[in-house]
Amino acid sequence: MITLENVSKSYSTGAPALNNVSIQIDEGEFVFVVGDSGSGKSTFIRLLLRELLPTSGRIVVNGNDVARLKRRQIPKFRRNMGVVFQDFRLLKDRNVYENVAFAQRVIQVSNKEIKKNVPSMLSIVGLAGKYKAKPRQLSGGEQQRVALARALVNNPPILLADEPTGNLDPKNSWEIMKLLEEINEKGTTVVVVTHNREIVNAMKKRVVTMNKGVIVSDEKEGFYIDEN
Amino acid sequence: MRISTFFYTLKQGIVNIFRNKWYSLASLATITTCLLMFGVFYSVVMNFQYILKSAQEGVAVKVFFEDGISEDQILKIGDTILNREEVLKAEYVSATEAWEEFSEDYLGEYADGYTDNPLKDCANYKVYLKDVSKQQDLVAFVESIEGVREVVQSALTANMLSGVNKLVGYVSIGIILILLAVSTFLISNTVTIGISVRKEEISIMKYIGATDFFVRSPFVIEGIIIGAVGAAIPLGVMYVLYNKIIGFVIEKFNILSQLLKFLTVEQIFTTLIPVSLILGIGIGFIGSFITVRKHIRV
Numbered sequence: 001m002i003t004l005e006n007v008s009k010s011y012s013t014g015a016p017a018l019n020n021v022s023i024q025i026d027e028g029e030f031v032f033v034v035g036d037s038g039s040g041k042s043t044f045i046r047l048l049l050r051e052l053l054p055t056s057g058r059i060v061v062n063g064n065d066v067a068r069l070k071r072r073q074i075p076k077f078r079r080n081m082g083v084v085f086q087d088f089r090l091l092k093d094r095n096v097y098e099n100v101a102f103a104q105r106v107i108q109v110s111n112k113e114i115k116k117n118v119p120s121m122l123s124i125v126g127l128a129g130k131y132k133a134k135p136r137q138l139s140g141g142e143q144q145r146v147a148l149a150r151a152l153v154n155n156p157p158i159l160l161a162d163e164p165t166g167n168l169d170p171k172n173s174w175e176i177m178k179l180l181e182e183i184n185e186k187g188t189t190v191v192v193v194t195h196n197r198e199i200v201n202a203m204k205k206r207v208v209t210m211n212k213g214v215i216v217s218d219e220k221e222g223f224y225i226d227e228n
Numbered sequence: 229m230r231i232s233t234f235f236y237t238l239k240q241g242i243v244n245i246f247r248n249k250w251y252s253l254a255s256l257a258t259i260t261t262c263l264l265m266f267g268v269f270y271s272v273v274m275n276f277q278y279i280l281k282s283a284q285e286g287v288a289v290k291v292f293f294e295d296g297i298s299e300d301q302i303l304k305i306g307d308t309i310l311n312r313e314e315v316l317k318a319e320y321v322s323a324t325e326a327w328e329e330f331s332e333d334y335l336g337e338y339a340d341g342y343t344d345n346p347l348k349d350c351a352n353y354k355v356y357l358k359d360v361s362k363q364q365d366l367v368a369f370v371e372s373i374e375g376v377r378e379v380v381q382s383a384l385t386a387n388m389l390s391g392v393n394k395l396v397g398y399v400s401i402g403i404i405l406i407l408l409a410v411s412t413f414l415i416s417n418t419v420t421i422g423i424s425v426r427k428e429e430i431s432i433m434k435y436i437g438a439t440d441f442f443v444r445s446p447f448v449i450e451g452i453i454i455g456a457v458g459a460a461i462p463l464g465v466m467y468v469l470y471n472k473i474i475g476f477v478i479e480k481f482n483i484l485s486q487l488l489k490f491l492t493v494e495q496i497f498t499t500l501i502p503v504s505l506i507l508g509i510g511i512g513f514i515g516s517f518i519t520v521r522k523h524i525r526v
Binding site for chain 1: 229230232233236247428429431432433434435436437438439440442
């Protein structure tokens, strides 16, 4: 499902953000990518999203060699991936319903289908009663649920979560993680970049540890390894 | 594109205008001001050229004929002159009419002392040109016609009018170009500020998998609507004020009423409406299209 072969990524200044990274993530897996700031985790996600191109090496996602995608093919490619960010990235001037419906409008789902799918997805994330609320009226945990609903409403085979609990208290963090686990159990491949040691250690999932752009460990039921 | 997507995009464009009302007002004010300046300048230039054209049309070349030439021959020569492209009209003044005009103007009752017509050889054609800059060509042509004795022209007036007309043309093109450049700069800046505020929104759309077209369309619709309204407002203002201003000028400069001939508001608006709308919509479209492009590469 996701393959990186000898991938390196250098920015114009400084040491490479990723250095000769190879990894295979299969369909239906749940993978934590952990590491300190500057370890290359965010670059990893941005490469998978085709926001960046690798300096060298090959990245294949869902059968697409990302470096070979033409500009006009990128939107369709991204529709196969749900993305959740640490800062939620909701459209602030639209309500919960419209934020989730937006993902469906992008792929030109009919209004009839949207009216069916969005409430159903909102009830999965536990926000059915708050569909009219604007993001500013919600707690951090609720905003992240909206972001999750938006990421999942199109049933993408892959979900990428970049520090999804970074701005949340422990209770909300656990609720979000539980939701991610449920989604994974339904067959979605989930890749979570995180700093949250407690969650990583408790969930006993595959853990890929990065340090200075290199994968230093890859354990099937791993733990958060402190590299410092 | 699905019909529902089309209406969604259209709705988003309209909603965006109200959602970002300060930015929309700033853009609208900029376009309105620029197009009002353009409209005012256009009207002034068009009227000035109209006045010049009227003045030019009043400049006549007088053609006199050799002694003994018959009236039929004169009329034939008149037809030849009338067939020239640069000629607007030609008025025949017979010897009798020339004498009547002269005696009326200068002799009054003393004219009764004359039994013969002293101006019997003064039958002439008054030839008016469409464009006085062609006067020399016409004079050369008429002088070469057999039977023509003399051609009287006012070269100084013709040259001056022609020169002023050219100067006004060049100056107006220059000022209109400067106005357009300033407008585009101001509008592009306003649009850039407005869209920069929504940079994050654009990047979210792109992460979700929106195509460039989907992201750009509401912004472009917004730009077009603001451009169209920004063009309509100055047109409305000008329509209301034009006749009042013309009336004021005619009243204040009554002494020049023979010279000051103005175009009607309808004549001005025949060109001004399409030009202003094209400019407003065009600036709105291009401004938003180009500026979104800067942020769309995510």
